[in-house]
Each structure stands twice: as C-alpha cells, then as structure tokens.
Amino acid sequence: MTNTSLLSPKTVPKDLLSSLVVFLVALPLCLGVAVASGADPIAGVLSGIIGGVLVGFLSGSQTSVSGPAAGLIAIVASQIDTLGFRGFLLAVTAAGVLQIAMGLAGAGNLAKFFPTSVIKGLLAAIGVLLILKQIPHVFGHDADPEGEMSFFQPDDQNTFSELFAIVGDLHWGAMAIGLGSIAFLFAWGRSKFLKNSGVPAPLVVVVLGVIVNRLFGGLDEQWVIGGKHLVEVPVAETVAGFTQFLKTPDFAQWLNPAIYMGAITIALVASLETLLNLEAVDNLDPKKRNSPPSRELVAQGFGNVAAGFLGALPVTSVIIRSSVNINAGGQTKLAAIFHGILLLLCVLFLPTWLNMIPIASLAAILLVTGFKLASPTLVKQMVAGGRYQWFPFFVTVFAIVFTDLLVGVLIGLVVAISFILNSNLRRPIRQFVEKHVGGDITRIELAEQVSFFKRAALSEVFDKTPKGGHLLIDASKTDYIDPDVLDLIRDFKQKVGPARGVQVSLQGFRNKYELADHIQFVDYATRELQEAITPAQVLEILREGHRRFLGGERINRSLSRQVDGTAEAQHPLAVVLSCIDSRAPVELIFDAGVGDLFTVRVAGNVTSRKVVGSIEYGCAIAGAKLILVMGHTRCGAVTSAVGAVEAGERHRTPDGCDHIDRILQEISQSIDHSACRRLNQLEPDEREDFIDNVARENVQRTVDHIIQESPAIARMVKSGDVAIMGSMYDVATGELELFKEMKVNEAERVGHVLKS
Numbered sequence: 001m002t003n004t005s006l007l008s009p010k011t012v013p014k015d016l017l018s019s020l021v022v023f024l025v026a027l028p029l030c031l032g033v034a035v036a037s038g039a040d041p042i043a044g045v046l047s048g049i050i051g052g053v054l055v056g057f058l059s060g061s062q063t064s065v066s067g068p069a070a071g072l073i074a075i076v077a078s079q080i081d082t083l084g085f086r087g088f089l090l091a092v093t094a095a096g097v098l099q100i101a102m103g104l105a106g107a108g109n110l111a112k113f114f115p116t117s118v119i120k121g122l123l124a125a126i127g128v129l130l131i132l133k134q135i136p137h138v139f140g141h142d143a144d145p146e147g148e149m150s151f152f153q154p155d156d157q158n159t160f161s162e163l164f165a166i167v168g169d170l171h172w173g174a175m176a177i178g179l180g181s182i183a184f185l186f187a188w189g190r191s192k193f194l195k196n197s198g199v200p201a202p203l204v205v206v207v208l209g210v211i212v213n214r215l216f217g218g219l220d221e222q223w224v225i226g227g228k229h230l231v232e233v234p235v236a237e238t239v240a241g242f243t244q245f246l247k248t249p250d251f252a253q254w255l256n257p258a259i260y261m262g263a264i265t266i267a268l269v270a271s272l273e274t275l276l277n278l279e280a281v282d283n284l285d286p287k288k289r290n291s292p293p294s295r296e297l298v299a300q301g302f303g304n305v306a307a308g309f310l311g312a313l314p315v316t317s318v319i320i321r322s323s324v325n326i327n328a329g330g331q332t333k334l335a336a337i338f339h340g341i342l343l344l345l346c347v348l349f350l351p352t353w354l355n356m357i358p359i360a361s362l363a364a365i366l367l368v369t370g371f372k373l374a375s376p377t378l379v380k381q382m383v384a385g386g387r388y389q390w391f392p393f394f395v396t397v398f399a400i401v402f403t404d405l406l407v408g409v410l411i412g413l414v415v416a417i418s419f420i421l422n423s424n425l426r427r428p429i430r431q432f433v434e435k436h437v438g439g440d441i442t443r444i445e446l447a448e449q450v451s452f453f454k455r456a457a458l459s460e461v462f463d464k465t466p467k468g469g470h471l472l473i474d475a476s477k478t479d480y481i482d483p484d485v486l487d488l489i490r491d492f493k494q495k496v497g498p499a500r501g502v503q504v505s506l507q508g509f510r511n512k513y514e515l516a517d518h519i520q521f522v523d524y525a526t527r528e529l530q531e532a533i534t535p536a537q538v539l540e541i542l543r544e545g546h547r548r549f550l551g552g553e554r555i556n557r558s559l560s561r562q563v564d565g566t567a568e569a570q571h572p573l574a575v576v577l578s579c580i581d582s583r584a585p586v587e588l589i590f591d592a593g594v595g596d597l598f599t600v601r602v603a604g605n606v607t608s609r610k611v612v613g614s615i616e617y618g619c620a621i622a623g624a625k626l627i628l629v630m631g632h633t634r635c636g637a638v639t640s641a642v643g644a645v646e647a648g649e650r651h652r653t654p655d656g657c658d659h660i661d662r663i664l665q666e667i668s669q670s671i672d673h674s675a676c677r678r679l680n681q682l683e684p685d686e687r688e689d690f691i692d693n694v695a696r697e698n699v700q701r702t703v704d705h706i707i708q709e710s711p712a713i714a715r716m717v718k719s720g721d722v723a724i725m726g727s728m729y730d731v732a733t734g735e736l737e738l739f740k741e742m743k744v745n746e747a748e749r750v751g752h753v754l755k756s
Contacts, residue, residue, distance in 0.1 A: 011331035013198070018330035019338035021202040021365075022065055023346070025324050026052075026339060027354060028231050028362050032147030033068040034313060036154060037076040039085065042234045042245040044068045044147075045347055046312035050303050052340015055315055056333050058299035061291035064281045065321035065336045066303060068313040070149035071273045071405035072266070076313060077154075079262045085311075086250035087259060093249050093308030094263035099271055099301030108293025111275040115416040117389045119279045120382060121396025122409055126280075126319050127373025128401055130366050132159050137363035138178030140171025142228050146359065150404040159401070173216045173223040174360040180212075181205045181364030189368075200328045202365040209361030225358045235351040242348055247311030266304075269406060270316045274300050276409055277317040284326050324369055392416035441505075443472045450481045455488055462492050467501040475515075476508030486513055530571040530623050535723035538573045538626040539738075545591035546736050554591050566595035573597065574626040575618035577702065579605045583731040584632045598624055604637030604698065605629055606666040607705050612713075619722050620712050627706065627713070627724040631699040633731050634688070638695045641667035645676045670697040692728075699726040700739075 005011075026048050034044030044067075051066030059066070080088045102108075129149050136144065144153055144162055151159050188194045188201040216223040234245065253259055278291050296317065303315045325335050346354055382393040395415045400408025444461060447454070465471055473489060475481065481489075489506075493515075497504040509515040548554055575598040576586045586592070586599045598618040600611055618624045631638075641664040654660075671694050679687055703726045707714045716722035728737045 006332050006334045008332075012334065014329045014331050015334040016338060017198070017200050017203070018325055018328040018335040019342060021200045021328040022321055022325045022330070022335060022339040023342040024202065024206050024357070025362055025365055026065070026067055026321050027233065027343065027346075028146040028359060029070075029318075029320065030068055030147070030343070031232065032145035033070055033073060035145040036070075036073045036148040037068075037313060038080050039076070039313060040234075040245070041232070042347075043311060043313050045233070045343060046245070046310055047307055047315050049340045049343045049347075050306050050310070050312055051315040051318075052336050052338075052343060054306055054340075055299045055303035056336035056340060058295075058302055059291070059333060059336070060295040060299075061278060061281065061317070062287075062289055062332045063285050063322055063326050063330060063335075064278055064291060064296070064317045064333075065325050065339065066274075066300065066315045066317050067321060068147075069270070069273055069316040069318050069405075070147050070320075072269060072314055072316065073148065073150065074404065075265060075269055079266070083253070083256075083258060083262060084250065086247060087253045087256070088262070089247065089308045089311060090249035090251065090253055091259050091262035091266060091308075092312075092314050093305050094260060095266035095270065095314065096301045096304030096306075096308060098263060098267035099297050099304060101301075102267070102271060103294045103297030103299075103301060106294050107271070108275060108295070108297045111279050111293040114276060114279055115392060115413070115420070117382065117385075117392040118396050118409060118412040118416050119276065119283060120378060121393040121412050122276055122319070122400065122405075123280050123283065123323075124374045124378055124393070125397040125400035125408060126323070126405075127370040127375075128397060129159075130320065130370030130373065132163065132401070134363040134367040134370065136162050136166050137359050138175065138182065138367060139166045140174030140178070140225075140229055140360060141166045141169040142174075142359055143169070146362070151402050171222065171225070171229060173213065173219075173225045174229050174358060176223075177209050177212055177225070177358050178360035178364050181209060181361050182367060184208070185364060185368045202324075202328060205365060206357055206361050209358045210356050213356070213358050225360070229359055231354050231357045231359065231362075233347055233351040233354045235355075245311070249308050266314055270300065270304070270314050271297055272409075273406060274317040277319045277322065280319050281317065281322040281326070284323055286326070320366065320369070323373055324365070327369055327372060388419050392419055441470050441472050443474055446473065446475045446478045446481070448477055448479050450478060450485050452482045452484055455482070455485050458485060459488060462488075462496070465497075465500070465502050470503040470505070471497070472505045472507060474507045475510070475513075478508070478510075481513060486515070490515065527569070527571045527623075530573060530625070533573065533625060535625045535720070539723065539725070542574060542590045542592075542626070542628070543736075543738075546589060548591045549589055550734050555593075563594055570595050570622060572618060572622055572624045574628060575600065575615050575624045576628045576630055577602070577605050577607075577611065577615065577706075578630040579603060579632055579635060579637065581632060581635065581731070584630070584729050586630070589729060589734075589736070598622065603663050604635065604641070604667045605631050605702055606637075606663055606698070607702050607709065608666075609709075612706055612709050615706060616710055616712055619716060625722055627722060628727055629699050629702045629706070629725070630727045630729055630736075631695045632729040633692045633695065635691070635695045637663060638667055638698060639691050640664055642671060642676055642679070642691050642694055644668065645671050645673050646679050648677070667694075667698050670694055670701050696726075696728055696739075699728065702726070 006015075027045070030044035030048040031041045032044070034041045034047075037044075047068040051068070055066040076088070079091060083091060133144075133149060136142070137146065141162070143165070144155065144157065148154070153159075153162070157165065184205055185201050188204075194201070213225045216225065274296060275293055278293055278296055282289065282291055300315060300317070306312075307314055321339075325339075328335075330336075382390045392412055392415045396408060396412025398408075399411035402408075403411070442465065444458075462471075473493075493504045493506065496502075506515055573596055576590075577600045578584055578586050580601045580603050586601075587597060590597065598614075600614050600618075602608075602611060615627060619627065640660075644664050645668050676690075679690065682690065703724055706724065707717060713722065713724070717724055726739050728739070729735075730737070
C-alpha cells in the first residue's frame with residue numbers, strides 16, 4: 001500500500017480513532033513492561049514511540065503495531081543485570097543490525113512453516129492471559145505492573161495467586177469503574193446503532209472513567225482512585241527537559257563478547273516473536289492481507305538500532321496492541337504510526353492529563369479484547385479439525401498460560417512438529433494400486449517436499465513390495481528430494497528391486513536428479529493383451545475404471561506414450577454404443593486411455609445398419625471382446641420421443657429437421673403408447689421415472705436388435721468370444737448400472753403406476 005493510500009478520506013478517520021484507542025492501551029503496557037524489565041519507565045514509552053513511528057512507517061503490515069514486548073521481559077532483565085543499561089543498549093543496537101541482515105537474507109520466510117494450530121493457540125492464549133491478568137486491575141489490585149504476562153512474576157506471585165490476592169486488596173472505586181466499563185463495552189457491542197456510529201467504545205470508556213473518578217472525589221477515600229491505580233507517566237519539568245530521559249549505548253564495551261551474545265539472543269527471540277505475532281495478526285485482519293515477513297524483520301531491525309541509540313527497550317510486533325488496533329477499526333498502518341506520534345506528544349505536553357486515567361478502565365478494554373481472541377468459535381473450529389489440530393492448539397494455550405509467550409510457543413511448535421512427524425510415519429507415502437490394462441501397478445506419489453524424514457517410510461514401502469510386483473515412483477509434483485532419499489531410490493531401482501524380482505518404473509523426476517523417466521509397463525491396449533483377455537476380464541477393467549472415475553482417482557497416464565504406442569495399429573478391448581449426450585463421456589466414465597475403446601455415439605443410442613456395421617467392424621475386424629450399450633438417465637432423445645407419443649398428431653419437429661423423427665420413431669418402439677398418453681396424471685418425479693425406464697427398455701431393445709441384425713455378432717456371442725450387455729449411466733450421481741435383460745415389463749409397470 002502506498003503512502004498516498006494512507007491518506008485516503010475513507011480510511012483516515014478510522015485510522016485516527018483507532019490510533020487513539022491503541023495509544024491509550026499501549027501507554028500503560030509500555031510503562032509496565034519497562035518496570036517489569038528493571039528499566040526506567042520512560043524506556044518503555046520510548047520503545048512504543050519508535051515502534052509506532054519508525055517501525056510502523058517501514059513495515060509492510062497494515063495492522064501490526066510494534067513496541068516493547070512482554071515476551072522479552074526475562075531476557076531484557078537478565079541482559080541489563082549482566083551488561084548494565086548502557087551496555088544493554090549496545091547489545092540492542094547490534095541486535096537491530098542482525099535483524100536487518102536476516103530480513104535482507106529472506107529469513108522472514110520461516111514464518112510460512114509455523115503450524116496454524118500454534119498460531120491460533122497463540123491468539124487464544126493471549127486472550128486467556130489478558131482475561132486472567134486484567135481481572136486484578138479491574139478490581140483495583142494493581143500490585144503487578146501492566147504488561148507482565150509471565151505465569152511466574154517478579155514479586156514471587158503467579159497468575160492464579162494474584163487472583164486470590166484480590167480478596168484482600170479490593171478498591172471499590174476501581175472496581176466500580178472496571179466492572180462498569182466491561183458492561184458498557186459488551187452493551188455497546190450488542191447495539192447495532194452504537195457499533196455503526198464510528199465512535200470507538202474504548203475511547204468512551206476512558207473518558208467516562210476519568211469523569212466518574214472525578215465524581216468520586218467527594219466520597220469516602222476508598223472510592224477515590226489515585227496513586228498506583230492511575231496511569232503513571234514520567235513528567236519532565238520542561239519539554240527540553242525530556243532529553244534527560246534519553247541514554248546512549250556504551251561503545252566502550254564494543255570488544256566485550258557478552259555484548260554480542262546478548263545481541264544474538266535478543267535478535268533471535270525478538271525476530272521469532274515478531275514473525276509469530278505477524279502471522280497471528282494476519283489471521284485477525286478482516287481483509288486477510290498478507291504482511292511481508294522479511295520486510296518486517298528489516299523494519300524491526302531499524303527500530304532496534306534506533307532503540308539502542310535513544311535508550312529504549314527492544315521492539316517487536318505485539319499481538320495485544322495489534323488486536324486492539326483491529327478491533328478498534330484500524331485500516332492501514334497510519335493507525336500504528338499515529339499512535340506513536342500520540343505517545344510522543346502526550347508524554348511531552350500532556351503527562352499530567354494522562355495520569356488522570358484509571359488503570360481499571362484500560363484493564364476493562366484489554367479484558368474484553370481477550371474475550372474476542374479466546375472465542376468459543378475458535379475453540380470449536382480447532383476441535384473440528386481433528387486431534388492433529390486441537391492437541392497442539394491446547395498444548396500451546398496451556399504452555400503459554402503456565403510459562404510465558406516464547407516458552408509456550410516453543411513447546412507448541414515442538415508438539416506440532418512431533419504430530420507432523422508422527423503423521424509422516426503413520427501415513428508417510430501416498431500409494432495406491434492402479435489396474436492398468438497390462439496389469440496391476442503400485443503407484444507411489446511423492447509429495448512436493450520429500451525430506452530426510454521420508455526415507456524410512458519409503459524404505460518400508462520398498463521392503464513390503466512382493467516379488468513379481470511393479471512399482472511406479474511418480475515425482476511429477478515434487479520440487480525437492482533429499483539426497484539420501486534419492487540414493488535410496490537409485491539403489492532400489494538399479495540393484496535391490498531387480499534382485500528381488502520387482503520392476504521399478506520412474507516418472508516425473510527433474511533432470512537435476514539424474515533419474516530419467518523409465519516406464520516398464522504398458523498402459524494401453526496391445527495385440528497380445530487383446531488376444532489373451534476374455535470378455536469377463538474386459539468388463540472388470542471397465543468396472544474398475546468406473547470406480548476410479550467415481551472416486552476421483554484417475555490413472556496418471558502418459559498420453560504421448562499412448563499416442564506413440566497406438567500410432568501403427570489399434571487393439572481396442574470393447575465397443576461402447578452410447579448417446580451423444582455431453583454428460584455421458586465414455587472415455588472419462590471408464591477412465592480409458594488412447595486406443596482402449598471403440599465408441600459409437602448416436603442420440604438415444606439407437607441402432608441402424610451403419611451403427612451395426614460399425615460394431616461389426618469393432619469386433620470382427622479390430623478384435624474387441626465386449627459390446628456395451630450404454631443409455632443414461634434424463635436422456636433428451638428419450639424425453640422427446642415420449643413427448644412426441646404423448647402429443648400424438650400434435651407433435652411437430654423443427655423445420656428442416658426431418659431426420660430427428662427417425663430417431664424418435666426408433667425409440668418410440670420401446671414405449672407403451674396407451675400408458676404414455678396418460679402421463680399428465682403423473683407427478684413430476686413419476687414422469688421422470690417413466691422416461692428413465694423407457695430409456696432402459698430402449699437399451700435392452702438395442703441389445704436384442706444388434707444380435708438379430710448381425711449374424712456375425714450373434715455367432716461370436718454364442719461362441720463366447722464376445723459378450724454384449726446393456727447398461728444405464730446416472731447423470732445425477734455418476735453411478736453405472738449393468739444389466740442383461742429387463743426384469744420388469746415396462747408397460748405393466750407404468751400401467752400400474754397410472755392405475756394407483
């Protein structure tokens with residue numbers, strides 16, 4: 001998105017309102033993360049300014065908001081304790097340089113490998129943490145600073161013990177504002193008018209919180225909110241005095257190895273958290289935009305270089321602020337940029353005003369955001385995805401809640417990867433048996449990425465192949481094959497397979513693998529096959545082909561090889577007389593290849609001397625062993641014939657189409673005319689059944705007519721050299737019904753329907 005589009009009249013008002021809400025939520029979080037990290041509170045605010053303005057401007061994400069991250073608290077506290085604050089700033093600067101290099105190298109693409117279950121587990125866990133961590137603040141128990149998200153806290157408490165501590169540390173004023181704010185936010189969300197008003201509910205909550213607190217001023221002191229229950233922004237005596245908060249790196253320590261170990265740690269952890277949060281934010285984005293992850297690393301890198309030079313904490317993309325941005329209606333990254341500008345302006349000019357905001361109001365906003373992130377709909381979606389989805393999801397949620405964000409995500413990743421590996425071991429290779437005209441072939445279809453982990457599974461498949469078997473290894477869809485797997489395939493193809501009596505065919509391997517296509521089976525009808533096969537076996541080949549058609553598992557044939565193999569001569573296995581209807585393509589229905597079938601197509605699959613002559617040629621000259629007459633349901637020709645009989649003398653064909661009448665007259669011989677004239681008494685479904693049964697009768701009549709009209713075919717059928725059968729194809733379901741004779745007299749059945 002260009003800078004011009006950031007200033008679109010359609011998005012600017014929404015972005016500015018959203019930035020105000022994000023600013024109000026981000027301010028106490030920036031302060032809290034700094035306090036929990038053992039740094040000056042202003043370091044967190046500076047980090048929020050940098051994350052909003054600089055990173056927001058450079059980022060390719062339209063919804064992500066950056067700033068100091070709760071996930072880095074333990075690392076930041078440890079590095080400050082080891083290096084001192086100015087030494088720590090040098091490490092942050094070096095970490096930023098590393099992130100820039102990682103982004104330029106394309107390391108952000110690692111985000112594509114994060115399992116969806118872990119990303120959604122991260123979202124749900126943040127939602128649960130927001131609820132658990134904000135409940136104490138809603139009730140006025142503000143012993144733990146905002147932004148502390150770890151289970152074990154620096155004050156030796158934990159998430160749940162902090163909840164129990166509320167009982168002895170209630171603040172009535174904070175509780176009234178906190179609970180009232182939650183009720184207000186939920187009520188606002190249920191009102192269509194208020195939701196569409198364009199006014200962000202969190203902003204109203206903050207303003208009301210300040211006003212109510214001022215009204216409490218005339219009550220008992222347990223109702224008045226002050227001190228630690230309010231936002232506490234550092235106040236400079238003058239605007240120029242704000243520079244006293246800025247600190248610079250200690251460049252004298254540039255030879256200290258601990259600086260660079262700290263830099264590597266900060267760079268890796270901050271990058272991992274950024275990439276995870278970026279994926280999660282893209283999941284939340286209503287417009288489903290994709291943020292460029294490598295560009296984000298570069299943006300974060302420049303942000304951390306600036307943070308190191310100005311005395312700020314390291315920045316990452318932060319899911320809490322980003323989700324608040326999305327919920328408040330943020331449209332573009334202008335919201336993130338302007339929230340940073342607001343942080344700067346308000347800390348410079350309005351710190352006293354900011355310090356009037358009750359923490360309980362902000363806690364209510366975050367708590368409601370948590371409910372949206374950890375929604376029951378998300379949980380139901382993950383459960384519905386099966387245990388390979390819900391188990392890593394729940395593990396990630398519980399691990400984050402009971403440890404911290406980074407440890408929990410890593411645990412979730414390990415579990416998700418374990419499930420993936422287990423899946424590869426249990427169902428590692430896609431394999432199935434194809435019934436080619438030349439025999440059964442076990443086809444192994446390699447995945448897009450064939451890693452080293454597939455080697456054991458592929459070796460097991462090779463070992464289980466029986467003597468005399470035939471394997472086709474298909475790499476048509478494969479982009480990468482591990483060298484160890486390639487060595488296994490080469491060894492089995494050239495040595496092990498032949499020694500065990502197993503034929504191995506290869507297909508689709510790229511030139512760089514030095515494994516040329518080598519097909520050792522025939523997937524088209526040959527003279528040898530045609531002479532050896534029986535009519536019953538031909539029928540089974542057609543039935544098996546139809547099963548593949550129904551199951552969507554058509555054989556992957558090489559059409560060029562079939563064309564070459566049948567160029568000199570054809571040796572079809574069957575003749576199929578079918579209708580010309582476009583919904584009944586014979587070769588597709590039977591999954592047949594080039595040269596396998598003779599097809600005669602005519603409207604209504606009726607016979608004539610020319611049709612019978614074509615069938616005679618297919619069997620007596622070309623050697624086909626089966627004649628299949630295939631009618632179909634909802635046949636237009638049969639429907640027209642029934643309509644013509646029903647209309648009687650009123651029937652007219654289109655001008656100039658006299659030949660159509662010959663087809664209709666042929667079909668009409670399969671119709672009970674007296675029953676047909678009473679069709680207007682039938683329901684639409686009964687009329688359709690009547691027409692389909694006429695089509696069946698027409699098929700059987702065609703079968704009988706072929707035998708009667710052709711002494712040659714009659715002899716071949718009598719001798720058993722050729723078989724002839726009728727069939728009905730259902731255009732609605734794709735099912736095929738095979739039959740030899742009609743079991744029910746059609747006229748009797750229709751007459752019974754009419755009488756009933």
